[in-house]
Amino acid sequence: MPSHLSRLNALTRPQLLVRAARHRAIDFSRERAMRRLLQGAPVPAPGQAFDTLFDMEHAMNAARSEGGAAYSPARHVELLAALIHEAQIAELRVAA
Numbered sequence: 001m002p003s004h005l006s007r008l009n010a011l012t013r014p015q016l017l018v019r020a021a022r023h024r025a026i027d028f029s030r031e032r033a034m035r036r037l038l039q040g041a042p043v044p045a046p047g048q049a050f051d052t053l054f055d056m057e058h059a060m061n062a063a064r065s066e067g068g069a070a071y072s073p074a075r076h077v078e079l080l081a082a083l084i085h086e087a088q089i090a091e092l093r094v095a096a
Contacts, residue, residue: 017073
């Protein structure tokens with residue numbers, strides 16, 4: 001099974017979107033962001049939300065590509081930042 005970072009690196013997204021997400025990931029507040037992104041669902045343990053966030057981001061990117069009115073660039077950046085953060089946590093756990 002590919003690592004979280006390799007799955008994340010395989011995504012092809014607009015460069016501006018990725019740069020914004022990387023910048024947002026620097027001071028990422030996991031607890032607050034996860035509550036907002038998962039909309040009331042219990043916040044999973046660190047590193048455990050990657051698959052859920054990955055699926056959410058995939059749907060968000062589809063909305064972006066289709067030009068849907070419900071697309072939110074800010075939420076997309078937040079999702080990508082959360083994915084980056086979760087992938088980094090998972091990689092740190094593997095390295096430890």
